[in-house]
Amino acid sequence: MSGRSTPIRLVVSDVDGTLVRHDKTLHPETIKAARELREAGITLCLASSRPPRGMEMYLEPLGITTPHAGFNGGQIVASDNKTILDELVIPEDAAKQAVEHMTAAGLDVWLFAGSGWYVRSSDGPYVAHEAEVTRNTFTVVDDFAPYLGKTNKIMASSKTFDLVGQVESELQGLLGAVASVNRSSPYYCDVTNVDANKGHAALALAKIAGVPPEAMACLGDMNVDVPMLKVAGLSIAMGNAAESVKAAAMVITGSNDDSGWADAIRAHVLPKAP
Missing domain, CATH: 3.30.1240.10 (Hypothetical Protein, Haloacid Dehalogenase-like Hydrolase; Chain: A; domain 2)
Structure with a gap:
């Protein structure tokens, strides 16, 4: 794990292959760990290749009331899933x-x-x-x-x-x-x-949350997630991630089908709570 001492105030997580299992359900420990983040005063945001409305079913179980980024950062919406806060289109x-x-x-x-x-x-x-x-x-x-x-x-x-x-x-x-x-x-x-990537998404969400990048932890599993891992103060790759993603991360956790997401939150994020 990184030796940085900056407290973590924001977690930005990929969805598929990271936050959810292969059957697209949330592990019970993930739901518990999200609650522990809230109790510790750490904000949780989602960034996905999905359209924003494709994340809606996870917001309530995880207690998320923050903006989220869809289309790999091409559209950022408020928690109401309707108000567009930032948008990028392809030429x-x-x-x-x-x-x-x-x-x-x-x-x-x-x-x-x-x-x-x-x-x-x-x-x-x-x-x-x-x-x-x-x-x-x-x-x-x-x-x-x-x-x-x-x-x-x-x-x-x-x-x-x-x-x-x-x-x-x-x-x-x-x-x-x-x-x-x-x-x-x-x-x-x-x-x-060209500017709609997970790095842009993570930085935009951090700006909205009023959190500097060094106080942000990011979790992912695919090459599309590498840009956000590179801008995070703490970068975490899932155990099921591609080797190139693992190489870009500071920490490697367990698989998304197990309690890998929750384990990473408890072992590496919560100990750095503000």
């Missing part, structure tokens, strides 16, 4: 190029713009799964063109995981200067504004 030309490239590669492409989720078919390989997990509703459209100028996130999926990784790499080369491209899971590739 229209980059959005068009991403959609065309993903489609040509054979991925199923979705657009998120404002509070809308737009798909070309309800039969895509992960549409029903995403709707169930995030409790979000989608709209089937024939053409994405009307939404390309106001898109917060483009998401593409495939059951061929290697193809998702290939497209991620190709788009990083094509759009690296104008958009952020990262896999949020083995089967999802996300495109957001």
Whole structure:
């Protein structure tokens, strides 16, 4: 663990693969540890690749009344899940190029713009799964063109995981200067504004909370989480995290399917409470 002595006043946590188990439920110890954070005066915020409303089901069980960041930082909303506090959209030309490239590669492409989720078919390989997990509703459209100028996130999926990784790499080369491209899971590739990343999200949430970055702890499991681990005073990788994520963290905890999140909070965050 880091030898820094700055008290931790804010925890920013990823959701999938970190806060929740693979079945998308909260471990009982996670709920208890969130309560212990509140009792210690430490604020808890969420930052996810999910749309903001896709985190709503976890706010009440965890006692969260703070803003949260969706779309990897592309949209930050108040606890009412309606008031947008900060928003970044993808440049229209980059959005068009991403959609065309993903489609040509054979991925199923979705657009998120404002509070809308737009798909070309309800039969895509992960549409029903995403709707169930995030409790979000989608709209089937024939053409994405009307939404390309106001898109917060483009998401593409495939059951061929290697193809998702290939497209991620190709788009990083094509759009690296104008958009952020990262896999949020083995089967999802996300495109957001170049400044919409978990680092931006964590810093924006810290600013809203009035907490300096050195007093913030961040937890994550995927490469998309590395930017926030790099700006945190205390960075924690889950035991199920990719090796590159573990290498970027100060602390490695247990897996998300076990009590890894709660264990990290109790062993490394609560001892540094203000």
